[in-house]
Each structure stands twice: as C-alpha cells, then as structure tokens.
Amino acid sequence: MARPKIALIGAGQIGGTLAHLAALKELGDVVLFDIAEGTPEGKALDIAESGPSEGFDATLKGTQSYADIAGADVCIVTAGVPRKPGMSRDDLLGINLKVMKSVGEGIRDNAPDAFVICITNPLDAMVWALREFSGLPHNKVCGMAGVLDSARFRHFLAEEFDVSMKDVTAFVLGGHGDTMVPLTRYSTVAGIPLPDLVKMGWTNQENLDAIVQRTRDGGAEIVGLLKTGSAFYAPATAGIEMAEAYLKDQKRVLPCAAYVDGALGLKGMYVGVPTVIGAGGIERVIDIKMTKDEQAMFDNSVNAVKGLVEACKGIDNSLA
Numbered sequence: 001m002a003r004p005k006i007a008l009i010g011a012g013q014i015g016g017t018l019a020h021l022a023a024l025k026e027l028g029d030v031v032l033f034d035i036a037e038g039t040p041e042g043k044a045l046d047i048a049e050s051g052p053s054e055g056f057d058a059t060l061k062g063t064q065s066y067a068d069i070a071g072a073d074v075c076i077v078t079a080g081v082p083r084k085p086g087m088s089r090d091d092l093l094g095i096n097l098k099v100m101k102s103v104g105e106g107i108r109d110n111a112p113d114a115f116v117i118c119i120t121n122p123l124d125a126m127v128w129a130l131r132e133f134s135g136l137p138h139n140k141v142c143g144m145a146g147v148l149d150s151a152r153f154r155h156f157l158a159e160e161f162d163v164s165m166k167d168v169t170a171f172v173l174g175g176h177g178d179t180m181v182p183l184t185r186y187s188t189v190a191g192i193p194l195p196d197l198v199k200m201g202w203t204n205q206e207n208l209d210a211i212v213q214r215t216r217d218g219g220a221e222i223v224g225l226l227k228t229g230s231a232f233y234a235p236a237t238a239g240i241e242m243a244e245a246y247l248k249d250q251k252r253v254l255p256c257a258a259y260v261d262g263a264l265g266l267k268g269m270y271v272g273v274p275t276v277i278g279a280g281g282i283e284r285v286i287d288i289k290m291t292k293d294e295q296a297m298f299d300n301s302v303n304a305v306k307g308l309v310e311a312c313k314g315i316d317n318s319l320a
C-alpha cells in the first residue's frame, strides 16, 4: 500500500518541524509548500539527508506549486505571519486572512479529500475562513490550539505536583486567545480533578490560579523569550498528534477548533471543544456540561471568536 501523503502549507518554523516529526514518525511522504523560493526545497533536502542516520522511510519534497500537493491525505496549514513581542494574535487577522484565501483555494483545487489542520493565527477565525475558502466538508477542516494549550497546562501541572506528565490530563477549551478556558474540573492528576486536589491539600488555590493564568499566557511567554517569532516545537508536536489520530484512525479524544452546530449550545461556528478524531475526521464533538462559572468564561471566549469572524467578513466581502 502506498504511504500516506502529508502536505505542509507553510515551510517556516512550524512547517519545518512538522516535516521533521512526520518523517521521524514515518507518518507518510511529505510535501512542503511555501511561497518563499528555496525554503521548502532546502528544508526538505536537509531533513531527507537526516534519513540515513535516523533510518526512516519517507520522501520529502519542497515546492512552490500547489499541483504537488495533489491527492494529499492530510494538509497542515502554517502559512502566514507569526506575532512579535507587543502584538496580540488578533493583530495578525488582516494579513493572514489573505493567506487563508490563497491556501484555501489551493487545497480546494488540488487536495479536496484531505483532512485539513489549520495552525495559522488568530486560529479560530482563520480555520473558519480557511473552511469557507476551501469549501471542504466541516468535519474535514479543523484547527490546532487546544492540544497545545492543554499540553502547556499539563506541563505546568506536572511540575507543580512533581509527578509524571503521563498521569496528568487537561482540557483547555474556547478560542485560542487571552480568553481561552483551562477547565480545572475536567483536568486531573491520576484521575483526581484539580479542585479535589486543592481540597486534599496537594496544592493550593493560589498556585492553581497562577498555573491557569500562565497557561493562558503560554504563547506570549514564548514570544517574549524568542523575540523574533512564536513557539514552534510544541505547536508542531500538537499538529502531528492530530494528524496521526486521523491517519491511524486512533479515535483520540482531543480538544481542537472544530465546527460546532448544536453541541454546547453553539450554532454553526468554529471554536475549541473536545472532539474525537479518527478516519472520519472530526467524528464527534463532545457535548460536555459546564457549571455556571465555566459557561460564563466559555461564552466570553465564544463571543471573542465571533467578533473576529465578523471582522473577517468586514475585510473580505466574499465571506459575508
């Protein structure tokens, strides 16, 4: 059987790391597409030359032609611009919306059967726009953010409790912005919800609140340290986790920006929710119940995403 084909649209920091991880994990043959001449070709060749040492079987190709993504099983989109210190993700909306138009049309015309994972920011509005421009089925287009935000939350929690991160679960829902919602009641150490761990005295509310806020600020913390761009190792790892769930029909339960129409009281929009990812793409949105306080935080985040989608419609009439 032929190896799956993975198209990476954008061969920058995340795109290159995605290509490396996909090859190391032998998820399939990789095509790196970018408008910057030489960059995708150089990264493809560089990673291919690591193959003999690593012993992976995968071909890598760099290109400026959308024709080369034809028949891709998965497309992961990182094309666009990252933020710099002092900027919010939302400041990228205008510039990256134009990129989503060309990328959406490129995928529509060349890889209409692919499972598409958008990573470009501001995430929830960009995945919505990418779906509109591509016209692909909603269950085949989603955004990566919740897996990353939850991984950050898990990392900070594992440090706080001094336990293996394997035994820490976490769910961060809502839009991938300052309003994101780390849900403590649905996050656990060894299956014990975080509020119970506070009651048990393993940590205190003050420390937990600080970790929740550090999670919300996780992207900005890295931007402040790197100064020239944003995080890429953890975002690429999260994107690969989602791609692998689709390619191997793993039925993983992962938080991601999915199209929600009915569940969680939402009507026809993209936002971060718990999903099941398998061979059917987004196979299920899990209709979790929230407390009044959780719901208020989630609604606030949903409204922020709705505002960004309206801004997209104001910029590009074809989306209105």
Ligand SMILES: NC(=O)c1ccc[n+]([C@@H]2O[C@H](COP(=O)([O-])OP(=O)(O)OC[C@H]3O[C@@H](n4cnc5c(N)ncnc54)[C@H](O)[C@@H]3O)[C@@H](O)[C@H]2O)c1
Binding pocket: 009, 010, 011, 012, 013, 014, 015, 033, 034, 035, 036, 039, 078, 079, 080, 081, 082, 083, 092, 096, 099, 102, 103, 118, 119, 120, 121, 122, 123, 144, 145, 148, 176, 229, 230, 231, 232, 235
């Ligand atoms: N969703 C998340 O959790 C998350 C996490 C990290 C970064 N991001 C976002 O991902 C995006 C990419 O980040 P990065 O660090 O890889 O940036 P980068 O600048 O290193 O790479 C972006 C690449 O996109 C290419 N590009 C620009 N316009 C293009 C077009 N029209 N078609 C094809 N390629 C095009 C550029 O040439 C560049 O190589 C940013 O918008 C960033 O904010 C999102």
Ligand SMILES: O=C(O)C[C@H](O)C(=O)O
Binding pocket: 082, 083, 089, 121, 176, 218, 219, 220, 222, 223, 230, 231, 235
């Ligand atoms: O913070 C950013 O701008 C990049 C990304 O959204 C992140 O969370 O790392």
